[in-house]
Amino acid sequence: MAIPLRDGGPAARIAVIPGDGIGKEVTPEAVKVIKAVCAPTKRGTGRNMEFVEFDWGADKYLKEKVSLPPGAVEMLRDEFDAILFGALGDPRVPSNQHAADILLGLRFKLDLYVNARPVELYHQKFTPLRDRREEDIRMMVFRENTEGLYVGVGGFFKKDTPDEIAFQEDVNSRKGVERIIRYAFEYARAKGLKRVCMSDKSNAMTFAHDLWQRVFKQVRAEYADIDSRHLYIDTLAMEMIRDPRQFDVIVTNNLFGDIISDLGAQLAGGLGLAPSGNIHPGRTSLFEPVHGSAPNIAGKGIANPLGSVLASAMMLEFLGWHPEAQSLRAAVKAAVHENFVTADLGGDKSTIQVGDWLAASVAKNLSD
Ligand code: NAD
Numbered sequence: 001m002a003i004p005l006r007d008g009g010p011a012a013r014i015a016v017i018p019g020d021g022i023g024k025e026v027t028p029e030a031v032k033v034i035k036a037v038c039a040p041t042k043r044g045t046g047r048n049m050e051f052v053e054f055d056w057g058a059d060k061y062l063k064e065k066v067s068l069p070p071g072a073v074e075m076l077r078d079e080f081d082a083i084l085f086g087a088l089g090d091p092r093v094p095s096n097q098h099a100a101d102i103l104l105g106l107r108f109k110l111d112l113y114v115n116a117r118p119v120e121l122y123h124q125k126f127t128p129l130r131d132r133r134e135e136d137i138r139m140m141v142f143r144e145n146t147e148g149l150y151v152g153v154g155g156f157f158k159k160d161t162p163d164e165i166a167f168q169e170d171v172n173s174r175k176g177v178e179r180i181i182r183y184a185f186e187y188a189r190a191k192g193l194k195r196v197c198m199s200d201k202s203n204a205m206t207f208a209h210d211l212w213q214r215v216f217k218q219v220r221a222e223y224a225d226i227d228s229r230h231l232y233i234d235t236l237a238m239e240m241i242r243d244p245r246q247f248d249v250i251v252t253n254n255l256f257g258d259i260i261s262d263l264g265a266q267l268a269g270g271l272g273l274a275p276s277g278n279i280h281p282g283r284t285s286l287f288e289p290v291h292g293s294a295p296n297i298a299g300k301g302i303a304n305p306l307g308s309v310l311a312s313a314m315m316l317e318f319l320g321w322h323p324e325a326q327s328l329r330a331a332v333k334a335a336v337h338e339n340f341v342t343a344d345l346g347g348d349k350s351t352i353q354v355g356d357w358l359a360a361s362v363a364k365n366l367s368d
């Protein structure tokens with residue numbers, strides 16, 4: 001580790017991987033806003049944040065046949081404190097192989113077992129739900145991030161024949177299930193949140209999710225101060241819409257977490273606003289917006305950078321830089337309340353205009 005500073009020290013090294021499509025548009029805006037909040041001011045010395053950019057993505061994959069370069073994982077692990085990631089996905093790579101290699105590769109190989117996807121309504125007008133206010137939609141989704149149906153264990157039999165069979169295995173280890181469920185309870189306790197909901201499909205997935213049931217039962221017994229419950233994933237999807245006030249912390253497996261985090265994102269204004277952290281406590285972790293590369297709007301300069309900026313706030317929090325993280329969130333809130341936003345949120349501003357506005361907003365607050 002080059003600079004062991006994850007305890008809120010004065011410097012950090014950040015690897016920046018913009019990726020594809022709108023990842024390349026929103027990530028520079030987030031970096032711009034982070035630089036503004038880390039700038040030296042008359043009240044303080046600022047934060048010394050070093051950014052190193054990597055061009056991993058579809059262009060490189062198509063040109064050089066390289067997705068995640070050899071040695072990349074070790075380099076990120078040993079030389080960087082965190083990774084700011086954009087998005088991966090390109091219509092020219094229909095298999096999505098480079099995205100699997102890079103994004104899933106980093107999640108697995110850095111063992112980033114916690115995928116934290118907060119759902120927070122920044123303005124009442126953004127929720128499609130009738131009569132819900134900001135305080136009604138505030139929950140944390142913890143998605144298991146290293147196992148499940150994502151591990152790529154499977155295969156084809158009699159491929160490309162009428163008798164073809166395809167297998168995809170759902171891999172769940174006791175250790176893997178236990179550590180994410182425990183993390184959810186620990187998070188709730190640390191944040192003073194009272195309710196944890198574990199969601200699975202154990203009525204149909206009678207082996208893999210039976211393990212989730214048994215581990216949940218064992219772990220919840222250690223957290224008598226927290227109101228814990230279980231919902232099947234189909235019911236959870238319905239309840240998140242019927243009454244989102246019920247949820248503080250949700251914990252679920254990799255695939256279900258992927259799906260309900262998009263559902264949660266839409267409850268709070270859509271993918272343009274949703275951040276996430278791929279975390280292994282105490283180790284190099286990766287922060288990214290929940291959205292993808294959005295080929296349908298890429299290159300137009302209209303992508304919403306707020307998800308990436310809020311992911312950056314999560315990264316600053318992870319580094320122990322709480323006032324800076326708070327400052328980024330306050331700037332996002334101000335942009336939203338002043339309607340200085342992109343088209344997906346009903347505004348008419350460009351990606352760069354929003355980034356500039358946020359950078360100016362945090363700079364002004366620093367100098368006030
Ligand atoms: P997507 O998230 O890219 O887009 C879904 C919809 O949301 C589109 O209409 C898009 O225009 C809109 N949208 C997303 N982010 C936005 C933003 N910041 N501002 C304004 N509008 C935004 O999902 P998709 O279309 O299903 O996937 C496109 C590609 O991205 C695929 O290759 C997919 O595999 C990949 N993907 C990558 C990630 C990631 O890198 N973490 C996440 C999701 C999807």
Ligand code: IPM
Pocket residue numbers: 088099103258290292
């Ligand atoms: C996400 C994305 C990825 C996932 C894809 C691109 C593999 O949808 O980060 O939510 O399913 O994890």
Ligand code: MN
Pocket residue numbers: 258259262290
């Ligand atoms: Mn997703």
